Amino acid sequence: MPELRVGERQWSVAAGSNLLDALNQNGMHVPYSCRAGSCHACLVQCIKGEVSDRRPDALSAEQRQQGWRLACQCEVVDDLHVAVFDPLRDGLPATVEAADWLSASVLRLRLQPERPLRYQAGQHLVLWAGSVARPYSLASLPQEDRFLEFHLDCRLPGEFSDAARLLKIGDPIRLGELRGGALHYDPDWQTQPLWLLAAGTGLAPLFGVLREALRQDHQGPIRVIHLAHDASEHYLAKPLAALAAHRPNLSIELLTAAELTAALAQLRLVSRQTLALLCGHPDSVDAFARRLYLAGLPRNQLLADVFVPRG
Template identity: 60%
Template sequence: MPELRAAGQVVTVAAAANLLDSLLDSGIKVPYSCRAGSCHACIVRCVAGELQDNQPQALDAQSRAQGWRLACQCQVMGDLSVELYDPSKQATRAAISACDWLSAEVLRLRLIPEKPVVYRAGQHALLWSAQGVARPYSFASVPDVDPWLEFHIDCRHSGAFSDAARLLSVGESLHVGVVSGGELRYEPDWQERPLILLAAGTGLAPLYAVLRDALQHNHQAKIRLIHSAHDAQALYLREPLQTLAANTPQLEVQHVSAAELPAALAQLRLVPRQTLALICGKPGNVELFARSLYMAGVPRNQTFSDLFLPHAQ
């Protein structure tokens, strides 16, 4: 049976055992969230040994060359030594410059990093709390436009990170870790193509960034943004978006509650064939959005999505 070395411990594990489960079962604290290879919270460095990576495309070539792997997607095939991710060494420390509520359940954090963080509008990063909890959040800021990194934290339900976030204040620090993702992005050659942006809940965060990025690139065609939430009180950024729409002739913004969403989606009919769609939210919402867009005539290869997966147990 393979020996697994990590955090100063040596344990014996079953051949082909899941690496994340093996670490957790051994009492080694490794953060994780989705268990699907999306959030990157369980990233570890393979120092020596044998493992099978079931999702090699989840990390970029540079990270893989450095030995980084997602523990939830790896199997222990032989003796293995891994190094845990240390945010104090491998992430970027960032001070909270603003901490305010956009609605009763959405907390906006603006962070000033100690060194530049390279990202694109539409990507997400790992935020590390002082308690060592890591969760992925999408950038709501635009690089080279906003002097801060902005994130929208959904605090509707209790969670390890959201509970800690409620207690944060200006001047405290977090660590910004791995930047990943990229399905939701704006490409400069999209200027003449209509865009539909569909967001549920804090799925608005990356689409708000992509929208402003598109306008920075002088997007010419029509843009339609629909933001939905479980009720009207949970809709946020209404005023800045309506102001943006009032000053941008090609932009249409619609805020709808869950009860109003079917009617809003029913209005998506006979859209131009060259339309591109970007959608974001929890899996059920994304599935509903994708189906509605397909019925409206948007080809599936012109629909880009980002799923906000729930924390796996």
Template identity: 65%
Template sequence: MPDLRVGERRISVPTGSNLLDALNGVGLNVPYSCRAGSCHACLVRCVDGEPEDALPEALQADKREQGWRLACQCRVTADLQVMVFDPQRDGVPARVCALDWVGDVLRLRLKPARALRYQAGQHVVLWLGTVARPYSLASLPGEDDFLEFHIDCQRPGAFCDLARGLKIGDSLSLGEFRGGALHYDPDWQDRPLWLLAAGTGLAPLWGVAREALRQGHRAGIKVMHVAHDDAGHYLQPALQQTHGIDTEYVLQEHLEEALARLRPTSRQTIALLCGSPVSVERFARRLFIAGVPRNQVLADVFVEHA
């Protein structure tokens, strides 16, 4: 059986063991969310040896060259020494500069210790102590001098429970910035843009919408936001004050009726979707029926965190 070393600890694990499970099996508490290579919460750095990596393309080349791997995607097939991600050592420190509660949604703004490069629609792993979760960015790079996140605290959760106690000036750490499917492409300027979101799935699409406007988007921009109740339309004031966006607010109970009314004015329509797996599936199914080609529908799914 191969030896797995972490610091001074050495354990023998069965050949082919999942690296994340092996580390957590001995109490190292490596965080994870999706187990699919998307959230990047389970980063570890290989010091000696190489695991079998099922998804090498999930990390940028420079990160891989530095030895970083996603533990959830790796199997231990030979002796291996790793360092787990330490937010104090490996992350970027940030401080809370603004807090705004709208119902159960926390609009959190952070001021990082240094300027960071990112694109509208990306997400980043937030660390509060030893708890890490990926959250999408709602801020606009180059315009906002802070990073903004929309955190749904309706249900209990390890990160949400800590986030409820945050105060101005508190410290967090930022992990890796990660791009998903949501972005704005300048080639879309003359194509209608539909942004369909459920709950805090609106966060990255808010950034994308503002990026589209900043780049002079010439076709229409339509936002549909789905919430369980009126209070759930937490960005309504900001959307109403933004010219160039046609916004429809839909309650969950009326979603099918609202989706049935969607009629693309062009076969060139681009649709970006974000929310829970169920919501995104409903959006995608209705868009297909409405005639929007599948390759023009891009989606990010929010995984519910424990």
């Protein structure tokens, strides 16, 4: 049986054991969220030995060279010495600058990192509150905001959202890995129609992408559609309206779940050059995508990030 070692502790595990389970079942308390290789909360570093990795593409070549692996995607096949991600040692310190509610269920966190963080609109970070971790998309824009902003969906209970509810101004928090997904703004899109379709707090990264497009003076029409459970959850309605008031090429549409089917049925492309960026729950993203494909949008002109539910 392979031997698994963490620090001074060492124990035997069955060959083929999931690394995340092998660690947590022996008191290592490695956090996780999606168990699908998307959230990166379960990062561990292989110091000696190797694992069978189902998602080697989920990390950069540099991270893999440094030994980082996603424990949820790895099986123990031989003797292995690992170090678990320690937010106190490996994370970037930050403090809570503001914590306020944008709606009954959306908590806005503004964080001030100890040192400047280089990022682009559409990226996301793993946040650590104590020993609890969860990835969240950035809603801020580095060229305009001096803080990092996140929109947390607290409608359902969860370890991180429960901890976040208790955060106060000045509280410490740690930042884990910065990741880039599909969402971004490309200056080459300047004249093309740009559609931003968001569900719930999937609006957070698209709000950053929208502001980046406007900052670069996007010339084509921009259409923003936000899907919420009910009208009270259109938590950025006022900021979006304020942006649209000064940009004749920007239109905002606010939909509730009850209105989605009818709205999708009426969705029509104005141009085959349209670019669509989608973000939110997998079911909502899938509904948007299927309708766009039926309307004739080429698949390579649709970019999507999904918020993977907790496993």
